[in-house]
Amino acid sequence: MPYATLADIAKRANKSIATVSRVLNDKADEGIRISEETKQQILTFAKELNYRPNFLARHLVQKDSRVIGLLIPDIMQIFFNEICYYLSRKLNESGYDILLAHSYEDPEPERKAIEMILSRRVNGIVVAPAKGQHNLELLEDIRSRNIPLILLDRYFIDKIFYSVTSDDVQGSYRLVSHLIDQGARNILFLCGDRETSVTIERIAGYRKAFLEQKIPVEERLFLESGFFQKDGYKITRRLIADGALKGVEAIMGVNDEIALGVLEALWEEGVKVPQDILVAGYGDERYSKYLRVPLTSVQQQTSVLAEHTYRLLMKLIEKKKIPKINTKVSCQLIVRESTVRERQGGAA
Amino acid sequence: MPYATLADIAKRANKSIATVSRVLNDKADEGIRISEETKQQILTFAKELNYRPNFLARHLVQKDSRVIGLLIPDIMQIFFNEICYYLSRKLNESGYDILLAHSYEDPEPERKAIEMILSRRVNGIVVAPAKGQHNLELLEDIRSRNIPLILLDRYFIDKIFYSVTSDDVQGSYRLVSHLIDQGARNILFLCGDRETSVTIERIAGYRKAFLEQKIPVEERLFLESGFFQKDGYKITRRLIADGALKGVEAIMGVNDEIALGVLEALWEEGVKVPQDILVAGYGDERYSKYLRVPLTSVQQQTSVLAEHTYRLLMKLIEKKKIPKINTKVSCQLIVRESTVRERQGGAA
């Protein structure tokens, strides 16, 4: 018998299960009187038997599991790692626990994970959807059932969900403007996945910057990549081999990991950053400042994103009505050596 | 009504709850016959009502929650991040879900997290204990109840628990031997926490290397630090300010993050690595190869650690008897620029 039950304690104490339950849940404050004697007795037996409440049973009746489902593509992506940390922290403080699920950027595991989370009757669910636009119907179904649901980082354009995201149009706009400023015109964007909101927004920001300078945008410069260093590395090696990097003056990665892979490939080929080509990342990871060439990046405030998500979630759980559907958190451009030309514009 | 129940379906289909349960759990293969007609009917209604099983109820009767509790100090420590990823991946494949809990390196939150995990009646629990030696009684209690429990990365010396750890004696020995080889004698170790097994082992490895060379070990060179970049940074700044770095020829960090902080502080002061001082990390993070000065580190095979943990856990759940209590995974030294003296030993 690994676990004692209320009945075990009741039998020992010669009291009813109800009384034991009342004592152990400290219902005294709710106006329910229990004699000090029974109370002490029950408490003693509970300790003796090493009683641990069974939340499955409790929550079955209470309809409240004190669990939040967090579904992310992949905790190895540092961005989601940080989100997970900050969100956990806040939720823990409020007595919620975390059921962590991965979609691995794949629709089918994502679907299964969502179903699993729902079957566990969580109090709320936070989803950073897998790349692309999948499981929309399922998510809409959840929403329509008034189960607290928040989309994080990535959302579905034109669909109504509560969401907390970075202002990627702005972030990308600032970055691209800076690159243009440095004299770059052919700016390659290793953009993750083109159907994902994050990328859609960043491309919008890219276009905005070009439009402002009245420079035409070349569609071929948006290249899908994965999200990891190895992806950035592979794609860059291939581009070099194909001679496709000719004329490219800057490369921006969808995150710093990709940028790291790009740098690796370039260095291997003896291409100098920033002299021969500019490279920028996104996300401003802890290490980016200390790379062989410090990396220009866009800082995303993961702790702020998590904070907003947390607050929104609490409100949804409390069934408050929330006017604001989409929360956007602004980003900051961090310029470092990797995108600063030494002799800036001989033409100037 | 966000969720339909078996009873709802039963009512619609004019069948008993039991039959509905049987259909939905596809008991056909277990020799239980159900007419195709009722089956289709029930399936249709289930879909129509968007039925989702209530795992709280199911697991209450089955005594099997298909959840594993993972308790780590902090998912922001990259090491634990990777462990979490690989372990999740394996567990997902076997149909287990993850309840993620943090101790924040603190005994009290750790205790609460353990209690929470137990109350949720997980099938197994993987713990990377908070630094120090805490909650030992609680963990021993779990063990004595035959609840599958595995200690990960950190363990309790002289206490019997199943554990999966890196061979830190060996890892540290190799690193320190290398540093001695490079002519360093005063090797400062920013060691995290002295009571944690990881550190105890690394100090043992350190001593072993010194013993082999018949060089006395100076106790004052073991300095407790945290586990993050900022900790490494702060401590190094302080050491510099105090003039305590005089004579120190090498600094090793308990992980790469700490080493990063050390590098940062040294650079700020114009101290050159490796010319003026050698610096090494531990863990070999993705970025360590690409730092301004590529960082020497000890590679810990997180995926192998996770794999062993997974296999052991499955065995424990299946109530197999396991002879091997402690599983050790070896580490590999990765030598890079940060610890290689340019003019190696003018004395040679």
Place this chain on the structure above:
DNA sequence: TTGAAAGCGCTAACAC
């Protein structure tokens, strides 16, 4: 102040 009893949603043994 305490107990009896119902019921949360589900599974499983037993009956027909």
Place this chain on the structure above:
DNA sequence: GTGTTAGCGCTTTCAA
């Protein structure tokens, strides 16, 4: 093939 019943461990009326 399908229904009836008991029961998992707990909370929560309702009575006493």
